[in-house]
Amino acid sequence: MTEIALEAVGAPAVNGDREFRSEPVTTVLAKEDSLSGRLQIRGSGSVMGTFSGRIDCDGELLIGPDAHVEADLKAAKVTIAGFVKGNVTAITRLKIATTGRLEGDARVGALVVLEGGVHHGVIRVHPEGIPDGPETSIVESRPAGTDAPASTASTIGKVRKFWGEFF
Numbered sequence: 001m002t003e004i005a006l007e008a009v010g011a012p013a014v015n016g017d018r019e020f021r022s023e024p025v026t027t028v029l030a031k032e033d034s035l036s037g038r039l040q041i042r043g044s045g046s047v048m049g050t051f052s053g054r055i056d057c058d059g060e061l062l063i064g065p066d067a068h069v070e071a072d073l074k075a076a077k078v079t080i081a082g083f084v085k086g087n088v089t090a091i092t093r094l095k096i097a098t099t100g101r102l103e104g105d106a107r108v109g110a111l112v113v114l115e116g117g118v119h120h121g122v123i124r125v126h127p128e129g130i131p132d133g134p135e136t137s138i139v140e141s142r143p144a145g146t147d148a149p150a151s152t153a154s155t156i157g158k159v160r161k162f163w164g165e166f167f
Contacts, residue, residue, distance in 0.1 A: 031066055045075075047082075065099045072104075080117075087121075091130055094123075 027041045033049040044059035050068045055061065057075035067082035078090040080100035088094060088106040096102055096117035105121045107130050113119065 031064070041075075063100070065097075089130065 026043060027039075027045040029035055029039075029045075029047045029049050029051060031048040035049070035051050035053075037053045039045075039051065039053065039055045041055065041057040041059070041061070044061070045055070045057050046062040046064060047055070047067045047069055048064035049066075052070040054072050055069075055074070057073075059075070060077040060079070061073060061075035063069055063073075063078070063080045063082045063084055065081040067084075069083065070085045072086045072088070073084065074089040074091075076091045077093050077095075078088055079095045079097060080088075080102055081097040082099065083101045083103075085103045087104045088102065088108070090106065090108040093110040093112065094106055094108040095112040096114065096119060098114045098116035100114075101118040103120045106119075106123045108123060108125055109127065109130060111123060111125050
C-alpha cells in the first residue's frame with residue numbers, strides 16, 4: 001500500500017498584503033503599450049513603450065531603448081536608453097546609455113553619460129544631495145565693485161567653496 005501525505009497550502013494574500021511576496025515588484029510598460037497621464041511607481045519601473053505625462057518612481061526607473069517618453073521624471077535612479085523629452089530629477093544617479101537621448105533639464109545626484117548618449121538642456125549635479133522643493137534661480141543684487149552679474153559671482157563663489165574642500 002502506498003502512503004500519501006497531504007500538505008496544506010495557503011492561498012496568497014490579497015488586498016495589498018505583501019507578506020507573501022519575496023521578490024521586489026517592478027512595474028513595466030511594455031514595448032507595444034501606450035499610456036498618458038501620471039504614473040506613480042512605489043518600487044522600480046521600466047518603460048519600454050510610449051508614455052506622456054509625469055512619472056514619479058520610488059526606486060530605479062529604466063527607459064528602454066525603444067521607448068518614447070514625453071514626460072517629467074522623478075526617481076531615485078534613472079537610466080535612459082531610449083528617448084525622453086522632459087525634465088528629470090534623479091535623486092541618486094542619472095545614466096544616459098549609448099542609445100539614450102534626453103531633451104530637457106536635469107537635477108541629479110550623480111551623472112553618467114556613455115559614449116553615444118545625447119543630452120540637450122541643462123544638467124545640475126548636486127553631489128551633496130538635491131535641494132528639496134522646486135528649483136529656484138538666484139536673484140541677488142550685483143556685488144559692490146564688480147561688473148559681474150550677481151548669479152555669476154554667486155556661482156563662482158559656490159564653485160570655489162566646493163573645490164576648496166578637495167584642495
